[in-house]
Amino acid sequence: MTRTLFATDALLPGGWAKNVLLSWNDAGQLTQVQSSAQPVAGAQVANGPVIPGMPNLHSHAFQRAFAGLTEHRAEQQDSFWSWRTLMYRFAARLGPQHMEAIATWLYAEMLEAGYTSVCEFQYVHHDADGRPYADDATLSLALLRAAQKVGIGFTLLPVLYQTSGFGGQPPNEGQRRFIRSTDSMLRLLDTLKPACDAAGARLGLAPHSLRAVPPDALREAIAGLEALDRSAPIHIHIAEQTKEVDDCVAWSGQRPVAWLLDHAPVDARWCLVHATHMDAAEYARGAKSGAVAGLCPTTEANLGDGIFDFPAWRHHGGAWGVGSDSHATVNAAEELLMLEYSQRLGKRQRNVGASAAQPHVATALTLEAVRGGAQASGRAIGGLAAGQQADFVVLDAAQLALQGLAAPDMLSSHVFASHRTSAIDAVWVSGRPRVVAGRHALHQEAAAAFVAARSQLLLEN
Ligand SMILES: [Zn+2]
Secondary structure: OOOHHHHHHEOOOOOEEEEEEEEEEEOEEEEEEEEEOOOOOOOEEOOOOOOEEEEEEOOOHHHHHHHHOOOOOOOOOOOHHHHHHHHHHOOOOOOHHHHHHHHHHHHHHHHHOOOEEEEEEEEEOOOOOOOOOOOHHHHHHHHHHHHHEEEEEEEEEEEEOOOEEOOOEOOOOOHHHOOHHHHHHHHHHHHHHHHHHHHHEEEEEOOOOOOOOOHHHHHHHHHHHHHHOOOOOEEEOOOOHHHHHHHHHHHHOOOOOHHHHHHHHOOEEEEOOOOOOOOOHHHHHHHOOEEEEEOHHHHHHOOOOOOHHHHHHHOOOEEEEEOOOOOOOOOHHHHHHHHHHHHHHOOOOOOOOOOOOOOHHHHHHHHHHHHHHHHHHOOOOOOOOOOOOOOEEEEEOOOOOOOOOHHHHHHHHHHOOOOOOOOEEEEOOEEEEEEEOOOOOOHHHHHHHHHHHHHHHHHHH
16 A cells, blocks of 8 residues: 655645655554655655645535525525525435435545545434434434545534524424434433544534523533543534624623633634624634634625634634535635635735735645644644644646646645636545545445435425
């Protein structure tokens, strides 16, 4: 089995390096990353610049099946909330076999699009009537199997969901498949832990949002998680919508991020997903807490959420990463493009994402998003350095958009000028090639199973 790769150019945590030899062990962990190396006999040679694999820090896999189906006007003024009504209707019919087929295709797509791991924010737990499956972990295990089948790194985040609004409002009919007591969630975590450990996956917890989890339940669930794993990741949807912010203020007198920082042990384990609407004090305090801001630029644009103030977060040293969330777009490079373009439009400036250390926007954004995404995933996937998993993407130097360019410009062209045709040649996860010549080995069969599952869900509409 190949355990070395030679690259003329590679993006290391400190920046671009020449003639890099990557070596890893049987466990797929990088043992040495050597710059200015000579190609060694037997080492595979990369067909273009090597960049670190992107962790996808936020996914609701089943939503992939209705991507593109909500792009028509259904109400006088469509919003996140009218989209959510459609999503609930779709979720109501989903079975374990649909879930596995959709996720298998989605995860293969992710690999082909430059993601090497995914955090699954898994909130559909029960059967269509809202009753627990005979095996209560059925839907979570379907996702874990899908990840293993295609070979993507995995962080499973079962979602705690109890109320339909701030102040303990009872859940509505559309939410019956999501609801769990805190005790039942802790039992689920106990069941899932050995399965995740055996699969090399990380298990964490996702309190859905402050509107769905009352304060006592939040406290008890986190204490239970800590008893199982003191450093497990904790993800929460926090301030996606202005209505959510207004409702939180009406309930508590505080905005969601401020409330969370005052009432929960927020630190580097936490990922604040859609921390879109924060005031200046929340940007400063949130960034300094060590939590990762979970940005989902294409979904946030698709849903009309609003624009995250990226320079404010970075000014305070905030960590961040990207997720494809609703999967209207599944493409690591496009999330970076959308993030940068939202900032340009809002601030009427260019190259907002460049940094003092990295003038090339695509280079700066890639390195930061990999670092933050790894932290949010709770896995050693933070880039091309010894001790990290050998998760990397080989760009296709033969692509027209990239031909004849220097490596930093190749990455810029991949992000900004590849015209949505993938400029990816190969994707490796834990030292194993999962995408070769742009294709995952299961591409065809997974696509067919996905289309069949989607057709079935639509027929039952
Ligand atoms: Zn989400």
